[in-house]
Amino acid sequence: MADSRSASVPLSVTPADRPVYVIGAGPGGLAAAHALRARGIRAVVLDKADRLGASWRGHYDRLHLHTTRRLSALPGLKIPRRFGRWVSRDDVVRYLEKYAEHHELEIVTGVEVFRVERTGDGTGWLLHASGGRELTGSAVVVATGYNHTPRVPDWPGRAGYGGEFLHAGDYRNAAPYAGRDVLVVGVGNTGAEIAVDLVEGGAARVRLAVRTVPHLVRRSTLGWPAQYSGVLVRRLPVGLVDRLCRLQARVGVPDLSAHGLPRPDTGLYSRVRQGAIPVQDVGLIDAVRKGRVEIVAAVESFEEGSPGKVVLADGSRVEPDAVIAATGYTRALEGLVGHLGVLDDRGKPVVHGGGTPAQAPGLYFTGYTNPISGMFREMALDARKIAKAAAGYLRSRR
Numbered sequence: 001m002a003d004s005r006s007a008s009v010p011l012s013v014t015p016a017d018r019p020v021y022v023i024g025a026g027p028g029g030l031a032a033a034h035a036l037r038a039r040g041i042r043a044v045v046l047d048k049a050d051r052l053g054a055s056w057r058g059h060y061d062r063l064h065l066h067t068t069r070r071l072s073a074l075p076g077l078k079i080p081r082r083f084g085r086w087v088s089r090d091d092v093v094r095y096l097e098k099y100a101e102h103h104e105l106e107i108v109t110g111v112e113v114f115r116v117e118r119t120g121d122g123t124g125w126l127l128h129a130s131g132g133r134e135l136t137g138s139a140v141v142v143a144t145g146y147n148h149t150p151r152v153p154d155w156p157g158r159a160g161y162g163g164e165f166l167h168a169g170d171y172r173n174a175a176p177y178a179g180r181d182v183l184v185v186g187v188g189n190t191g192a193e194i195a196v197d198l199v200e201g202g203a204a205r206v207r208l209a210v211r212t213v214p215h216l217v218r219r220s221t222l223g224w225p226a227q228y229s230g231v232l233v234r235r236l237p238v239g240l241v242d243r244l245c246r247l248q249a250r251v252g253v254p255d256l257s258a259h260g261l262p263r264p265d266t267g268l269y270s271r272v273r274q275g276a277i278p279v280q281d282v283g284l285i286d287a288v289r290k291g292r293v294e295i296v297a298a299v300e301s302f303e304e305g306s307p308g309k310v311v312l313a314d315g316s317r318v319e320p321d322a323v324i325a326a327t328g329y330t331r332a333l334e335g336l337v338g339h340l341g342v343l344d345d346r347g348k349p350v351v352h353g354g355g356t357p358a359q360a361p362g363l364y365f366t367g368y369t370n371p372i373s374g375m376f377r378e379m380a381l382d383a384r385k386i387a388k389a390a391a392g393y394l395r396s397r398r
């Protein structure tokens with residue numbers, strides 16, 4: 001298996017042999033490494049985990065891509081047809097393994113990169129990594145993903161809360177919650193799917209705490225995947241797409257106002273531009289309509305005690321057996337590259353794809369956007385752009 005090539009990294013790489021380092025062996029990093037290699041550039045992928053595709057290995061059991069197999073393939077290798085239209089978590093991992101093997105990618109696992117900085121002479125990039133390693137590369141692609149550092153709001157009283165509390169990143173399946181009362185906090189794609197999973201897995205009661213009403217879209221309508229629409233409308237004016245989506249929602253998505261989920265005031269594409277992609281329905285609409293998932297107000301605070309109560313924004317108090325916070329993740333890039341002035345005030349890289357910051361030439365990012373057209377697709381496009389830009393950059397330095 002390609003990612004088992006965890007031989008120790010040389011503590012220094014000679015200037016004549018400075019590869020492009022790709023930090024992260026998820027789909028973004030693997031795609032970039034292949035695209036670089038396809039242009040004759042040596043790319044070495046570093047990952048802190050002991051196997052590639054660590055994020056996908058850690059996702060909950062029932063997860064399937066909500067983007068289609070065809071539009072989720074990375075450059076140079078189709079996703080096998082037998083994986084079906086909506087590829088399961090395990091098959092995503094299988095595909096990533098196959099991808100690395102097929103393209104003979106150079107991957108070093110078990111190496112965490114802590115900090116990236118310019119070399120003293122300004123001719124390359126120095127990576128400070130675990131085990132005291134200092135690796136010098138000609139360019140760097142940052143592909144560490146944004147699903148590894150859970151974001152949990154700083155709720156008052158949380159520290160003293162005695163009930164079971166976990167972040168969605170630690171949720172695997174509904175088995176531990178059978179017969180129990182569970183509060184899921186946050187209605188992004190993950191919270192929505194976990195709520196449905198809990199219902200189907202026999203939880204006694206499932207409540208879903210909602211702060212901002214989401215846009216709900218059918219994963220596909222009459223065989224037409226929502227992602228195709230996302231790709232088609234991507235370059236259209238935001239106001240126009242908002243109107244089209246409103247129309248589509250009225251036809252395809254029932255009014256759930258009576259169940260606590262009114263239609264959002266802000267348009268779908270406006271929300272996407274603010275960083276919130278719509279929730280793909282994988283059973284939530286039905287579960288809410290049938291009262292199997294109860295929508296409740298946002299979580300305000302926690303009360304001490306065992307198990308303790310959760311205070312909601314409407315003043316009510318609930319006492320679930322377990323709270324699952326599906327409250328997202330942070331990119332957590334500050335320590336790695338924050339000192340280079342390449343992040344905006346939300347911690348997001350100021351460039352992606354072929355772009356490289358003026359003050360940090362040769363530094364590229366992939367996987368930190370959240371486009372309506374699907375991230376796998378975006379990372380595939382970005383990979384090619386990164387390779388092209390890096391090739392030009394490296395040529396210019398000869």
Ligand SMILES: Cc1cc2nc3c(=O)[nH]c(=O)nc-3n(C[C@H](O)[C@H](O)[C@H](O)COP(=O)(O)OP(=O)(O)OC[C@H]3O[C@@H](n4cnc5c(N)ncnc54)[C@H](O)[C@@H]3O)c2cc1C
Pocket residue numbers: 023024025026027028029046047048049052053054055056059063064065066067072111112113114143144145146147148190336366367368374375376377
């Ligand atoms: C539940 C869920 C479902 C999703 N479903 C879809 C979908 O259907 N379609 C779609 O297009 N997108 C989907 N996405 C979004 C996105 O495609 C995935 O999150 C994808 O895994 C992102 O790829 P990545 O390579 O950017 O990051 P990751 O897959 O997270 O890979 C990053 C890698 O970097 C490593 N790493 C992190 N920090 C360091 C460091 N400092 N040093 C060394 N290594 C490091 C990690 O170990 C990890 O292996 C989904 C995301 C989630 C969370």
